[in-house]
Amino acid sequence: MELEEIKIAWEQMSAEISKQKKLTDSLIIRMTRLNYRNKTRKIILPETIGSIGCLVMAFFILLHFDGLHAWYLQVCGILTIFTLLLLPLLSFKSIHIIHSIRIQDNSYKEALLEYAQRKKKFVFFQKWNFYLGALLLVVILPVTGQLLGGKDVFRLNWVWLWYACSFIFFYFLANWIFKKYVSTLNEAQTILQELED
Numbered sequence: 577m578e579l580e581e582i583k584i585a586w587e588q589m590s591a592e593i594s595k596q597k598k599l600t601d602s603l604i605i606r607m608t609r610l611n612y613r614n615k616t617r618k619i620i621l622p623e624t625i626g627s628i629g630c631l632v633m634a635f636f637i638l639l640h641f642d643g644l645h646a647w648y649l650q651v652c653g654i655l656t657i658f659t660l661l662l663l664p665l666l667s668f669k670s671i672h673i674i675h676s677i678r679i680q681d682n683s684y685k686e687a688l689l690e691y692a693q694r695k696k697k698f699v700f701f702q703k704w705n706f707y708l709g710a711l712l713l714v715v716i717l718p719v720t721g722q723l724l725g726g727k728d729v730f731r732l733n734w735v736w737l738w739y740a741c742s743f744i745f746f747y748f749l750a751n752w753i754f755k756k757y758v759s760t761l762n763e764a765q766t767i768l769q770e771l772e773d
Contacts, residue, residue: 627664
């Protein structure tokens with residue numbers, strides 16, 4: 577009789593331990609998911625602000641498009657509007673790629689593999705944002721010069737100085753932002769790697 581009671585007690589304890597392990601694993605995954613999302617929000621906020629700024633500028637240029645009298649200014653205006661609409665689209669796509677990893681649905685290895693694939697896609701979209709930003713820099717200067725200052729910047733001698741200074745500033749700013757994003761992504765990856773422990 578004692579042996580039977582010990583056996584029943586042992587089975588009950590095993591069931592409780594198994595139940596606690598499942599609860600602990602679930603809690604760890606939820607905490608990891610929360611920490612990961614908090615880390616990736618450092619990317620979401622500036623991208624969202626930049627996207628809103630692009631949309632506002634595109635709307636402003638579209639409203640005042642009739643102020644672009646020369647054909648080359650109109651071409652620059654169309655390219656500017658197109659670029660300003662495409663940048664937020666790529667930005668939101670890259671945010672979705674990196675922010676929507678299904679940690680709770682995957683095993684540790686699957687989550688890291690999915691993260692590595694999505695990180696490559698995120699970097700790909702950020703590189704496209706860099707190239708489009710450079711194009712935007714070229715075409716927005718004449719448009720803003722005409723719409724805000726009433727001057728055709730192509731008729732001014734100092735326009736190339738503006739372009740040179742703008743490109744230097746743009747290169748260093750874009751490089752700094754990209755390094756910050758990669759640093760944040762590496763911190764997010766570390767959070768995922770802690771699941772192994």
